[in-house]
Amino acid sequence: MPELPEAETIRRQLEAEVTGKTVRRLELLHPRAWRAHTSPKELADLVEGRRIVRVGRRGKAPYLLLNSKRPSVLIFRLGMTGLVRVAKVTRRAGASAPAPFRAAGAEAEPSALRAVLTLTGGRELRFYDQRLFGELVAFPTHDVDNTPEFAHYGPEPFSGEFTLDYLKDHLSRRSAKLVDVLMNQQIVAGIGKIYSDEACFRAGVRPGRRAWSVTGPMRERLWRAIREVLSVGIEARGSSAKDETFRDVYGIPGRFQDRMQVYQRTGQPCRVCGTPIKRARIASGRGMHWCPKCQK
DNA sequence: AGTTGGACCTGACTGC
DNA sequence: TGCAGTCAGGTCCAAC
Numbered sequence A: 001m002p003e004l005p006e007a008e009t010i011r012r013q014l015e016a017e018v019t020g021k022t023v024r025r026l027e028l029l030h031p032r033a034w035r036a037h038t039s040p041k042e043l044a045d046l047v048e049g050r051r052i053v054r055v056g057r058r059g060k061a062p063y064l065l066l067n068s069k070r071p072s073v074l075i076f077r078l079g080m081t082g083l084v085r086v087a088k089v090t091r092r093a094g095a096s097a098p099a100p101f102r103a104a105g106a107e108a109e110p111s112a113l114r115a116v117l118t119l120t121g122g123r124e125l126r127f128y129d130q131r132l133f134g135e136l137v138a139f140p141t142h143d144v145d146n147t148p149e150f151a152h153y154g155p156e157p158f159s160g161e162f163t164l165d166y167l168k169d170h171l172s173r174r175s176a177k178l179v180d181v182l183m184n185q186q187i188v189a190g191i192g193k194i195y196s197d198e199a200c201f202r203a204g205v206r207p208g209r210r211a212w213s214v215t216g217p218m219r220e221r222l223w224r225a226i227r228e229v230l231s232v233g234i235e236a237r238g239s240s241a242k243d244e245t246f247r248d249v250y251g252i253p254g255r256f257q258d259r260m261q262v263y264q265r266t267g268q269p270c271r272v273c274g275t276p277i278k279r280a281r282i283a284s285g286r287g288m289h290w291c292p293k294c295q296k
Numbered sequence B: 001a002g003t004t005g006g007a008c009c010t011g012a013c014t015g016c
Numbered sequence C: 001t002g003c004a005g006t007c008a009g010g011t012c013c014a015a016c
Helices: A004-018 A040-047 A164-172 A178-182 A193-203 A217-235
Strands: A023-028 A051-058 A061-067 A071-077 A082-088 A113-119 A123-129 A135-139 A278-281 A287-290
Touching (some): A004 A051, A004 A061, A004 A082, A004 A123, A004 A217, A040 A071, A178 A193, A193 A217, A193 A287
Antiparallel strands (some): A051 A061, A061 A071, A071 A135, A113 A123, A278 A287
């Protein structure tokens, strides 16, 4: 599932690959590839003929800052299975459907192709999304943090705003489970199932605890663990575990799954103490994983 | 307002 | 072998 490390991997690669290029054309290949309140024409107007001046990321979403005479931003909401690929333009001008893309890594499912941005310089960006939870979103501004997409977001985990006191404050005021608080994008942006479970393991705290019950040295361990585990995830170029379709823009899987301690390891021995990893459901029906001995 | 649970979606997997 | 049922989770939304 694309979370902050996966989005940051995409951001870094796109920055190197497409900065300075101009979007010639946007093709939308599925009615759910863009947000419903924007028409395809509005979206195309915000993207086509504009130069990519910067590549950014907020939480789990990479975005392109575009400009010609007026600024705009194109946000990739990746949802569950969203992928962004960079490819050479291989089809002839005027052809309506892109040829299946084969990259150095695993091949993306051609039927999951939702949108194509043709760029200058013979490159194109392809947006794939198997389960259709992702979409493209654009706004006529560079003030990204104040767009409807991100206005309600909490601080970036690596920003100076995400202090220990900030985390303590939000934990103490919540009765929800810790894992739900960590995944709440309004509290801190960029954490999903994988990295919340892994941060809790690293901090030695059970993800099912009520947030207010996380007190004392646990809070500082958790605060450090969040950033450590996200840093490791970024270094590993994201996570491509068994059920995960994530690939980088070249089609290459990430390596964080090799470092996972609890996520998707139900019943397997804890790498620290050998106790079988447990799994339980949280409010939204999703799973959380923890070691019953290492985590209190 | 905060918390909880369902809906959305489809490929992979499970069990009969 | 085939096919219905289940699982997976990011985000939104309704109900309490």
